[in-house]
Amino acid sequence: MNTRIKQTDLELIQGDITKAEVDAIVNAANSELIGGGGVDGAIRRAGGTAIENACAEIRRREGGCPTGKAVITPAGDLYAKYVIHTVGPVWEGGNSAEAELLASCYQESLRLAVENHVQSVAFPSISTGVYGYPTEKAAVVALTTVKEFVEQNNAAPTTIQFILFDEATRTCYQDAQSVVFAK
Ligand code: APR
Numbered sequence: 001m002n003t004r005i006k007q008t009d010l011e012l013i014q015g016d017i018t019k020a021e022v023d024a025i026v027n028a029a030n031s032e033l034i035g036g037g038g039v040d041g042a043i044r045r046a047g048g049t050a051i052e053n054a055c056a057e058i059r060r061r062e063g064g065c066p067t068g069k070a071v072i073t074p075a076g077d078l079y080a081k082y083v084i085h086t087v088g089p090v091w092e093g094g095n096s097a098e099a100e101l102l103a104s105c106y107q108e109s110l111r112l113a114v115e116n117h118v119q120s121v122a123f124p125s126i127s128t129g130v131y132g133y134p135t136e137k138a139a140v141v142a143l144t145t146v147k148e149f150v151e152q153n154n155a156a157p158t159t160i161q162f163i164l165f166d167e168a169t170r171t172c173y174q175d176a177q178s179v180v181f182a183k
Helices: 038-047 049-062 098-115 135-152 167-180
Strands: 002-005 008-014 024-029 070-074 082-087 120-123 159-164
Touching: 002 135, 008 135, 008 167, 024 038, 038 049, 049 070, 070 098, 082 098, 098 120, 098 135, 135 159, 135 167, 159 167
Parallel strands: 008 159, 024 082, 024 120, 120 159
Antiparallel strands: 002 008, 070 082
């Protein structure tokens, strides 16, 4: 399902983000930037050592990446040129600024995309796996934040994809899309 916001096509796709034919893919990383499971493991396996080497350099230089922030590395063997690593919040019940931190992940990732002249970017569903953020809530935050960013930034990427791994996640994002774009 596609939606157009100003110059940007917003696409919801079910699939594997490592296969995305875009300029940059976003990784749901951890603060240490040390490879984990889920989408992080899949991206690092497919991208090879270039990603780990660049993450190691950021660890040495900056100590990692705080929750709600993002860093950018090359994408090694992937089609994409860059991986933008962002650190989502761990769900703790909803009263620990989880929504603000999750929104910040999407804003900071898109800010880095613009800085690096990225025209097309693909996001996974950040925080809704190991970090336990309820997907129907996360989907509303994700789509609202992306919509607002595009409305406020003329240099936003012209293609923004959400690549959702399973059908349940895709359904949550489609439902959220109906709500967010009905406003
Ligand atoms: N493509 C797209 N989405 C994927 C893929 C893939 N190849 N593999 C997994 N996913 C989906 C999951 O199904 C889930 O919907 O990504 C979403 C996010 O799940 P996680 O990868 O567990 O990310 P998150 O909840 O943010 O947890 C981050 O997990 O892997 C570790 O190092 C990572 O510690 C960090 C934590």
